[in-house]
Amino acid sequence: MINPVLGRELRERMRTGRAFVVLGVFLALLILTVYLVYQGRETTGLIQVDLASQTQLGRELFEWVLFVMLVLVLFFVPGLTAGAIAGERERQTLLPLQVTLLRPRSILIGKVLAGMSFLVLLIVAAVPVTIVAYLLGGIRIIDGLKGLGAVCLVAVLLTTMIASLSTFTRRVQTATLLAYGFTALLVLIGPLLYLTLGVADRSTGTDLRNPPAVLLAVNPVAVVADVTAGVNLSGEGNPLRWASQSLVEARANNDDSWFAWFPPDDIGARFRLLDRDPGGFPAWAVGTIGLFVLAVAMAWLAVRRLRTPAEVER
Amino acid sequence: MSAEPEHVALLEADTPDPPAEPQAAVRAEQLTKRYGTLAAVDHLDLVIPRGSIFGLIGPNGAGKSTTFAITASLLRPTSGRITVMGADPTVKPRTVRRRMGYMPDNLGVYDNLRVDEYLEFFAASYGIHRSEWSALVDGLLELVDLTVKRTAMVNSLSRGMKQRLSLARALVHDPELLVLDEPASGLDPRARVELRELLRSLNAMGKTIVISSHILAELEEMCTDVAIMEAGKLLAAGPPREILQQLGGARTVRVRFADGAAESFTVSDDEQQAALLRRLVVDDGRQVVEFVEESGGLEQLFMTLTEGIVQ
Numbered sequence: 001m002i003n004p005v006l007g008r009e010l011r012e013r014m015r016t017g018r019a020f021v022v023l024g025v026f027l028a029l030l031i032l033t034v035y036l037v038y039q040g041r042e043t044t045g046l047i048q049v050d051l052a053s054q055t056q057l058g059r060e061l062f063e064w065v066l067f068v069m070l071v072l073v074l075f076f077v078p079g080l081t082a083g084a085i086a087g088e089r090e091r092q093t094l095l096p097l098q099v100t101l102l103r104p105r106s107i108l109i110g111k112v113l114a115g116m117s118f119l120v121l122l123i124v125a126a127v128p129v130t131i132v133a134y135l136l137g138g139i140r141i142i143d144g145l146k147g148l149g150a151v152c153l154v155a156v157l158l159t160t161m162i163a164s165l166s167t168f169t170r171r172v173q174t175a176t177l178l179a180y181g182f183t184a185l186l187v188l189i190g191p192l193l194y195l196t197l198g199v200a201d202r203s204t205g206t207d208l209r210n211p212p213a214v215l216l217a218v219n220p221v222a223v224v225a226d227v228t229a230g231v232n233l234s235g236e237g238n239p240l241r242w243a244s245q246s247l248v249e250a251r252a253n254n255d256d257s258w259f260a261w262f263p264p265d266d267i268g269a270r271f272r273l274l275d276r277d278p279g280g281f282p283a284w285a286v287g288t289i290g291l292f293v294l295a296v297a298m299a300w301l302a303v304r305r306l307r308t309p310a311e312v313e314r
Numbered sequence: 315m316s317a318e319p320e321h322v323a324l325l326e327a328d329t330p331d332p333p334a335e336p337q338a339a340v341r342a343e344q345l346t347k348r349y350g351t352l353a354a355v356d357h358l359d360l361v362i363p364r365g366s367i368f369g370l371i372g373p374n375g376a377g378k379s380t381t382f383a384i385t386a387s388l389l390r391p392t393s394g395r396i397t398v399m400g401a402d403p404t405v406k407p408r409t410v411r412r413r414m415g416y417m418p419d420n421l422g423v424y425d426n427l428r429v430d431e432y433l434e435f436f437a438a439s440y441g442i443h444r445s446e447w448s449a450l451v452d453g454l455l456e457l458v459d460l461t462v463k464r465t466a467m468v469n470s471l472s473r474g475m476k477q478r479l480s481l482a483r484a485l486v487h488d489p490e491l492l493v494l495d496e497p498a499s500g501l502d503p504r505a506r507v508e509l510r511e512l513l514r515s516l517n518a519m520g521k522t523i524v525i526s527s528h529i530l531a532e533l534e535e536m537c538t539d540v541a542i543m544e545a546g547k548l549l550a551a552g553p554p555r556e557i558l559q560q561l562g563g564a565r566t567v568r569v570r571f572a573d574g575a576a577e578s579f580t581v582s583d584d585e586q587q588a589a590l591l592r593r594l595v596v597d598d599g600r601q602v603v604e605f606v607e608e609s610g611g612l613e614q615l616f617m618t619l620t621e622g623i624v625q
Binding site: 004100310311 | 349384386387388389390403404407408411412414416417418420421422423424426427431435436438439440441480483484
């Protein structure tokens with residue numbers, strides 16, 4: 001039997017016009033991205049009949065579309081998922097749900113699956129937009145699938161985190177603020193720490209400028225950047241390429257390891273071995289594992305929070 | 315309290331001995347719930363007999379909703395023990411949930427669902443197989459008189475209808491016990507009467523009903539037993555009339571005579587009431603056409619017992 005919460009959420013979500021507005025805005029912004037990138041290249045005279053420049057344009061378009069898609073996912077997930085549990089509390093529908101035979105994890109899973117389903121719908125609906133880039137050349141089908149898969153992966157993990165976070169607030173407004181704050185932190189905290197530690201390293205004058213590279217890898221942008229832009233760093237810049245380049249540099253500064261800062265004991269040695277063989281542990285895998293661990297930890301806390309009988313009224 | 319007129323009950327022969335205490339639907343022993351230094355429920359000893367319509371009465375902050383939340387397996391007591399239909403909700407919450415339907419004091423409904431979808435959702439949440447949904451929804455809607463609203467959106471229902479829909483939701487898994495927290499709040503008089511009749515029907519079907527309400531007259535008409543709480547403490551419990559008798563509280567009897575005259579008398583118990591009737595009919599030789607204990611017993615009881623303590 002389908003999870004009852006998932007069934008109800010999908011029915012409610014698709015019944016309101018909001019879902020279609022979100023879908024429309026999502027697609028419109030992606031189409032606008034394609035248009036602007038294309039126009040930009042046209043005005044700089046880069047669009048020529050030769051295959052090389054067309055291929056380069058296809059690649060650029062693809063990366064820009066994925067980047068904008070990622071930004072939209074990072075923007076829409078908090079808005080769409082923040083009220084998952086907080087909304088139930090605010091509407092006073094959580095108590096009747098908690099006295100049914102549904103387990104707390106089923107409630108949370110239903111909410112997460114509902115959020116994920118909608119995001120996957122958004123991403124699948126955007127496939128025709130990415131096909132424009134494919135037609136121009138420069139990317140293979142597998143590149144396209146990997147890129148969209150990475151965005152889906154980020155969407156799934158972020159949805160789990162935001163839905164879990166939603167169990168800790170009573171009001172949708174508070175939950176939404178918290179969700180956007182958390183997402184901003186998730187994206188910015190690693191790079192900010194990396195830069196801060198880099199400055200600190202430089203100020204000592206004795207140490208190399210090598211803050212832990214893993215700080216950059218455990219990041220939604222890094223996961224998508226490593227999958228999509230890692231294969232080709234030539235041509236005009238875009239945020240995914242800059243992120244990918246930063247990852248490569250950070251790793252190089254750390255003796256080609258994400259975990260170089262680990263203490264030289266058995267565990268550290270094992271991690272470093274894993275890291276180097278064969279050809280290094282990819283950034284997207286490091287990022288995915290980090291985000292997955294965070295999502296699971298948050299979901300575990302959320303299930304505890306939803307469990308009844310509770311110590312205090314929530 | 316029975317709907318039977320007081321004067322008929324008074325003239326009946328000696329009542330037989332009360333039956334042995336029926337098995338309890340809810341039994342609380344020294345039940346306590348504390349929030350810091352505040353005792354929301356304070357060493358509550360309470361027995362709710364199976365098959366009763368039990369009214370839990372008390373001013374705001376008396377601990378009624380907290381007691382209900384503990385009963386409904388939503389809240390863990392700080393100390394003490396409670397069993398609901400024989401199971402401890404802190405140890406076997408799912409057993410309790412199978413046997414109990416709970417309607418909280420706030421009317422939370424999903425506005426973007428149709429009435430039948432709403433009930434089907436809860437049927438699914440109780441693990442009822444899809445093949446049974448249609449008949450179940452039909453039966454529930456008929457019971458709460460919402461059949462004509464089957465395909466209406468929940469947000470188009472009036473408050474009274476939403477209240478009845480919530481009751482149908484609490485009944486979706488056919489529980490033996492219904493715990494209803496302020497189900498009549500915000501309802502107009504007609505909706506209240508309809509709800510009262512509905513609860514009576516459910517009781518006649520063998521369900522134990524535990525209800526809290528601020529509308530004492532309504533509970534008085536409906537409840538077989540009541541408990542009065544204040545500041546988390548139980549002040550009295552039992553059939554309202556028995557409590558009044560135990561307290562020796564004065565009551566007013568209105569008498570109407572054949573000549574059209576009417577008088578009110580104050581008596582303290584059944585004996586005095588009988589003596590009054592004897593004096594009027596036998597000693598004074600007056601023709602009594604009506605001898606009624608004035609309504610307001612529960613209200614009087616409430617006012618006598620509670621002190622208006624605010625925690």
